[in-house]
Amino acid sequence: MFENLLFNYEEAAAIILFGIGFTMLLFHQNLIKKLIGMNIMDTGVFLFLASMGYIEGRKPPIIVDGVTDPARYINPVPAGLVLTGIVVSVSVTAVMLSLTIRLYKRYHTLNLDEIYTLSVHSMEDR
Amino acid sequence: MDIIRNFPLMTIILSLFSGSLCFVLKGKTARFYTIFFEIFLLTACGVILWYTVTTGASVTYPMGEFPAPWGNEIRAGILEALLATLFMIIMIVSVLAGYRFIDMDLDESKVNLYYAILNLMTASLMAILWTNDLFSGYVFLEILTLTSCGSLIVREIGRTTLAAVRYMILNLLGSGLFLLGVVLLYDLTGHLLMVPMQETIAGMAQDPRLFMVLTLSTGVLTVGLAIKSGLFPFHFWMPDSYGWSTPTSASILSSLVSKAYILLLIKVIYRAIGLEVFERMPIRNLFLVLGIMGMVIGSIQAMHADNINRMVAFSSAAQVGYIFMGMGLGGSAGYTAAIFHIMAHAVTKSMLFLTTPRLAEVSEDSLLFRKLQASALRNKDAGIFFLIGSMSMIGIPLFAGFSSKLQFALAGVESHSDIKLIAVILALAASSLLNAIYFIRTLIRIYSDPHGNMRKVRVRSPHRLGYIFPMAILAAMNLFLGLFSWVSIDLIVRGLEMFG
Numbered sequence: 001m002f003e004n005l006l007f008n009y010e011e012a013a014a015i016i017l018f019g020i021g022f023t024m025l026l027f028h029q030n031l032i033k034k035l036i037g038m039n040i041m042d043t044g045v046f047l048f049l050a051s052m053g054y055i056e057g058r059k060p061p062i063i064v065d066g067v068t069d070p071a072r073y074i075n076p077v078p079a080g081l082v083l084t085g086i087v088v089s090v091s092v093t094a095v096m097l098s099l100t101i102r103l104y105k106r107y108h109t110l111n112l113d114e115i116y117t118l119s120v121h122s123m124e125d126r
Numbered sequence: 127m128d129i130i131r132n133f134p135l136m137t138i139i140l141s142l143f144s145g146s147l148c149f150v151l152k153g154k155t156a157r158f159y160t161i162f163f164e165i166f167l168l169t170a171c172g173v174i175l176w177y178t179v180t181t182g183a184s185v186t187y188p189m190g191e192f193p194a195p196w197g198n199e200i201r202a203g204i205l206e207a208l209l210a211t212l213f214m215i216i217m218i219v220s221v222l223a224g225y226r227f228i229d230m231d232l233d234e235s236k237v238n239l240y241y242a243i244l245n246l247m248t249a250s251l252m253a254i255l256w257t258n259d260l261f262s263g264y265v266f267l268e269i270l271t272l273t274s275c276g277s278l279i280v281r282e283i284g285r286t287t288l289a290a291v292r293y294m295i296l297n298l299l300g301s302g303l304f305l306l307g308v309v310l311l312y313d314l315t316g317h318l319l320m321v322p323m324q325e326t327i328a329g330m331a332q333d334p335r336l337f338m339v340l341t342l343s344t345g346v347l348t349v350g351l352a353i354k355s356g357l358f359p360f361h362f363w364m365p366d367s368y369g370w371s372t373p374t375s376a377s378i379l380s381s382l383v384s385k386a387y388i389l390l391l392i393k394v395i396y397r398a399i400g401l402e403v404f405e406r407m408p409i410r411n412l413f414l415v416l417g418i419m420g421m422v423i424g425s426i427q428a429m430h431a432d433n434i435n436r437m438v439a440f441s442s443a444a445q446v447g448y449i450f451m452g453m454g455l456g457g458s459a460g461y462t463a464a465i466f467h468i469m470a471h472a473v474t475k476s477m478l479f480l481t482t483p484r485l486a487e488v489s490e491d492s493l494l495f496r497k498l499q500a501s502a503l504r505n506k507d508a509g510i511f512f513l514i515g516s517m518s519m520i521g522i523p524l525f526a527g528f529s530s531k532l533q534f535a536l537a538g539v540e541s542h543s544d545i546k547l548i549a550v551i552l553a554l555a556a557s558s559l560l561n562a563i564y565f566i567r568t569l570i571r572i573y574s575d576p577h578g579n580m581r582k583v584r585v586r587s588p589h590r591l592g593y594i595f596p597m598a599i600l601a602a603m604n605l606f607l608g609l610f611s612w613v614s615i616d617l618i619v620r621g622l623e624m625f626g
Contacts, residue, residue: 018302018306021302022299022302022303025295025298025299025302026299031291034295038298038302041302042302042305045302045305045306045309048306048309048313049309052309052312052313077318078312081261081309081312084261084265085305088264088265088268091268091272092268092271092272092294092298092301095272095275095276095294096291096294096298099275099279099287099290099291099294100291102279102287103284103287103288103291106284106287107284112291112292115288116288118284119284119285119288
C-alpha cells in the first residue's frame with residue numbers, strides 16, 4: 001500500500017501541505033499565522049489539482065499542427081479550477097487581513113485568546 | 127413558457143448586478159431598491175415554483191449551451207423553487223422589520239454598502255440553490271461566507287469583529303475541507319456536474335476498494351459542510367455572531383445562510399453521490415449521533431445563557447442538530463423531515479431574532495435577562511410575536527415546530543430500527559423539555575412585573591406598522607406550516623423525487 005505513496009509523491013505532498021495548513025488554521029492563536037496556514041492549506045489543494053491535470057509527455061490543448069486527437073493533450077480543466085481557486089483564496093485572505101488590522105488597532109495584539117479576554121472585559125456588553 | 131428556463135440564471139445575474147448598483151446608490155435609495163428588487167425576485171421564484179409544480183418537470187439551463195458532461199448547468203426543481211421562494215420572503219421580512227436598526231447601527235455613509243452585501247448574499251444563496259455543478263457550488267459558498275462576514279462586521283464594535291474573525295476561521299476550515307472533497311471526487315470520477323458524477327459513482331461503488339476511497343472523499347466534503355453549518359461541536363461561533371450583529375444579519379444568517387450549506391449537502395448527497403450509495407457509507411450514523419448531541423447540548427447551553435440573543439443563538443445550534451438527525455435517519459422520510467424543519471426553523475428563528483432587539487429597546491438597550499423584566503408589557507407587539515415564536519420552538523400544536531417534530535418521529539418509525547427510533551424519540555422529548563424550560567422561563571420573565579413598577583414606562587415602538595406587517599407575515603407562515611403541513615410536505619416529497 002505504501003509503495004504507491006512514493007510513486008504518487010505529488011499527491012502525498014499536497015495532502016501533507018493541506019494537513020499542515022489545516023492544523024495551523026485550527027490551532028495557532030496568532031491571527032497572521034492562522035492566515036499563513038490557510039494559504040498553505042489552499043496551496044495544498046491547488047498542487048493536488050495541478051498534478052492531476054498534468055499528464056507526462058502530453059502537450060497543452062492548443063491545436064497547432066492540426067492534431068485533434070485528445071490523447072495527445074493534457075486536461076485543461078484542473079488548471080482553470082486552480083485559477084478560480086486562487087482568486088477565491090486571495091479575496092478571502094484580503095478580507096481576513098483587513099479584519100486582523102481592525103482587531104489589532106483596537107486591542108493591540110494579534111493573539112486571539114488575548115483579544116477574547118480583552119473584549120469580554122471591555123464594557124461593550126449590553 | 128420557454129422564457130421560464132432563463133429565470134433561475136436571471137435571479138443570480140440580476141442580484142450580482144444589484145449588488146454593484148447599491149455601491150453607487152445613497153443609503154435610503156439602496157434600501158428602497160433592494161426591497162423592490164427582492165419582491166421582484168420573489169415573483170420570479172414563485173413563477174418557477176408554479177411552473178415546476180404544474181408541469182412536474184425540472185427546468186435545466188445549460189450555460190453557454192454546452193451539452194451535459196462538459197458544460198456548467200443550472201437546474202430548478204420543485205424543492206429548489208419552494209426554498210428559494212421561502213428564502214426571498216424571509217429576506218424581505220428581515221429587511222422590512224430590521225432596517226430601522228440598520229440605520230441605527232451603521233454609519234450613514236455605509237448603509238448602501240450593507241444593501242450591496244445583502245444583494246450579493248442573495249445572489250450566492252440563489253446560486254447555491256440552483257447550481258448543478260460542484261465547483262460553482264464551492265465558489266458561491268465562498269462568496270456566501272464573505273458576504274455573511276461582511277454583514278457581521280458592518281456593526282463596528284469590537285465584539286462583532288472578533289465574532290466575524292472566529293466565524294471566518296471556522297468557515298475557512300469548512301471551505302478548505304469542502305474544496306478538498308470536491309477535488310478528490312473530481313479526481314475519482316472526472317466530472318464536476320452532479321448527474322454524470324452520480325452515474326460514475328454508481329458503477330464505482332460496486333468495487334469495495336473504490337468504495338472506501340469514495341467514502342473518504344465524501345466524508346471530507348461532508349465534514350466541511352457540517353462545520354460551516356454549525357453542527358455540534360462546531361457551533362461555538364454562533365452565539366457571538368448572532369448575538370452581536372444587527373438584527374437583519376442575525377435573522378438572515380441563522381435562518382438562511384447556515385441552512386444553505388445544509389441544502390447544498392443534501393443536494394450533493396442526492397444528486398452527486400446518490401442516496402443509495404450514501405446510505406451504505408457510515409457517515410450518516412455520525413450525523414445521527416452528532417445531531418442528537420447537538421440537540422441536547424445546544425439546549426443545555428441555551429439554558430445557561432444570560433443574554434436573550436445568546437439563548438436564541440444556542441437554540442439555533444440545537445435546531446441544526448435536529449436537521450442532521452433527520453438526515454442521519456435517512457430514507458426519503460428523514461430528508462423530508464429535515465427539509466421541513468429547515469423551513470419551520472427559518473420562519474421561527476427569523477421572527478425571534480427580529481423581536482429581541484425590540485424588547486431590548488424598551489429595556490435600556492440591554493439584551494441581558496435581568497434588564498428585560500416586564501419588557502413585553504412595555505412593548506406589547508414584540509411580546510406577542512416572541513410568544514408565537516417561543517411556542518413554535520417548544521413544539522406546541524398549531525405551530526410549525528410541532529409539525530416538524532412530528533415528521534422527525536415519523537421518520538424514526540420509518541427507519542425500521544428500534545435503537546434509532548428510541549434514540550430519536552428520547553432526543554425529541556429531552557430537547558422539547560429543555561426548550562420548554564428556557565423559553566417559558568424567558569416568557570415569564572418578560573411578562574411578569576413583580577414590583578408593579580416596570581410597566582409604567584410603556585413605550586410605543588416607532589414605525590409600529592412597519593414592524594407588525596412583516597412579522598404578521600412570518601406568524602401567518604408559521605401557522606400555515608403548522609396547520610397545513612401536508613401542503614409543504616407533499617411539495618417536499620415531490621421535490622425530493624425530482625431532486626436525484
